[in-house]
Amino acid sequence: MSSKDKLTKEDLKGPDLFVSFSDRLFSWIESNIRAIVAGLSLVGMIAAGVVGYGYWTEGQERKAAEALF
Numbered sequence: 563m564s565s566k567d568k569l570t571k572e573d574l575k576g577p578d579l580f581v582s583f584s585d586r587l588f589s590w591i592e593s594n595i596r597a598i599v600a601g602l603s604l605v606g607m608i609a610a611g612v613v614g615y616g617y618w619t620e621g622q623e624r625k626a627a628e629a630l631f
Contacts (some may be wrong), residue, residue, distance in 0.1 A: 577585070591598065
């Protein structure tokens with residue numbers, strides 16, 4: 563093990579990789595919260611539309627099947 567691989571006291575005093583990454587992530591989320599909420603709302607509305615369309619086509623198929631028999 564070389565001297566480059568050893569941690570110094572200064573290295574231990576600073577934040578580690580996880581802490582610095584999570585700090586940057588949360589600050590990015592705080593600055594872009596409106597866009598994140600808008601995107602999640604859009605995805606939710608699209609999902610509701612797909613489910614609603616599925617129910618509607620299922621009802622149309624049921625009506626057609628009842629009309630045949």
